[in-house]
Amino acid sequence: WALMVTGRTPTNIAVIKYWGKRDETLILPINDSISVTLDPDHLCTTTTVSVSPSFDQDRMWLNGKEISLSVGEFQSCLREIRSRATDFEDKKKGIKITKDDWQKLHLHIASYNNFPTAAGLASSAAGLACLVFSLAKLMNVKEDYGQLSAIARQGSGSACRSLYGGFVKWIMGKEGDGSDSIAVQLADENHWDELVIIIAVVSARQKETSSTSGMRDTVETSLLIQHRAPKRIIQMEDAIKNRDFPSFARLACADSNQFHAVCLDTYPPIFYMNDTSHRIISCVEKWNRAEGTPQVAYTFDAGPNAVLVARNRKTAALLLQRLLFHFPPQSDTNLDSYVIGDKTI
């Protein structure tokens, strides 16, 4: 026999960025962060986890290619979930698995991303969140979402925010064991559904500096990192609560720019954005200034791709027109394509 569970998890985009760890093993951050979870139809990971007495070892495939499960991130998540497995019984199929059986049985895991892996589109967030969620379902884990988020966090920090839809806050926590470093939902996916997200894929290539090593260098060498403003978290929570787009946009853009300034202040300096990214920023800033109030927000993660948030559908259509005019895909502007999240949040 074999038991199987399939889960689907969208990626999330931070509007107040997580950058820097106070504990690298448990993945405990040095600041709170806030993100928006995308609609699962667009950028998501689908993961099938199965268990069978005929499997002789744990194995995993990513986009059809076998990958090693021995890396620390996977091992932490597997260990944490296994330790919380509970008895399972399917009388019809005559399957009974006890808590102790789960420790011995092996797993096969197949995961697919419908977007480029490790290109700064938060693939690790969707991937690890989906893995933890699917395994928890398979092994009959009874923990709530907050506790599951703390497990996903140990796979990749940003993954803890992908367990919820809508707007999510990852509370950095104070405890040494990470028990209070969990994600909570600030507002669900229906709260502010006129927002539309467009992702301009400047480059689908894998990023040169991984978030993990970039963060380590920043914490060790940047002086600017101490000046990241914790006040922004409260202001962003208010902007989301009140659906205040001008404040939301100002805070998201400022935080993205501050994050990239911190990267530049790191030794050796980290450049995630390129010329095309900078031109997109100028284009949005000019438009927002001309309108007198922000219409579009931009944010860039650990890569050159632009995540653009339009205040409504009408603005999104105009934005797309402008982008296509200034940055035609596959031209020398080096823009690969656009991913448009309709009713994204």
Ligand code: DP6
């Ligand atoms: C810039 O979550 O990928 O996207 O915890 O080392 O796996 P690890 O890093 P990761 O870092 C994401 C950084 C970011 C900002 C964010 O998503 O908050």
